[in-house]
Amino acid sequence: MDATIGKVFDSVSGFFSGAASGSTDEFPLCDTDIISGCEKELAEAQKGQDEGLKKECIMRLSWALVHSKIHADIQRGISMLEASVVSDTSPMNLREKLYLLALGYYRSSDFSRSRECVERCLEVEPQWGQAQTLKTAIEDRIVKDGVIGVGIAVTAVGVVAGIAAALLR
Numbered sequence: 001m002d003a004t005i006g007k008v009f010d011s012v013s014g015f016f017s018g019a020a021s022g023s024t025d026e027f028p029l030c031d032t033d034i035i036s037g038c039e040k041e042l043a044e045a046q047k048g049q050d051e052g053l054k055k056e057c058i059m060r061l062s063w064a065l066v067h068s069k070i071h072a073d074i075q076r077g078i079s080m081l082e083a084s085v086v087s088d089t090s091p092m093n094l095r096e097k098l099y100l101l102a103l104g105y106y107r108s109s110d111f112s113r114s115r116e117c118v119e120r121c122l123e124v125e126p127q128w129g130q131a132q133t134l135k136t137a138i139e140d141r142i143v144k145d146g147v148i149g150v151g152i153a154v155t156a157v158g159v160v161a162g163i164a165a166a167l168l169r
Helices: 002-017 032-047 051-066 071-085 091-107 111-124 129-168
Strands: none
Touching (some): 051 091, 071 091, 091 111, 091 129, 111 129
């Protein structure tokens, strides 16, 4: 009996921590050393005249930032990508930037913006597996957050009803 209660408790706590879906974040993480290297690379590229190299360095830095473990880095990556998405006309570059932007929003828990970006990304390339995986992860989180919200609301109603019943006695 105790084992069954323990399994139920583990299952419920796993659900609320994200363990029920396998992991909370299936996407790779990037450490500060890689980000520093990308920043140095970009600084060197900005000294030269090669615009293509500068754009490549900006993309690598943006990738590293949205994959960072640090929230401020993710926000910086989002800002860089938002600025560059507007001016990009290449479908392949737009696809990559929209995906990274969607991932940045996802990692920042802005799931509605993340979904918008990944859907735009899939308009450019409907069969892209990475974007489809991200879209599934976003939808799973939206559902999970909705279930948690409903659970909190039901619990609150139950507590209020319990207090009201106690007061009526």
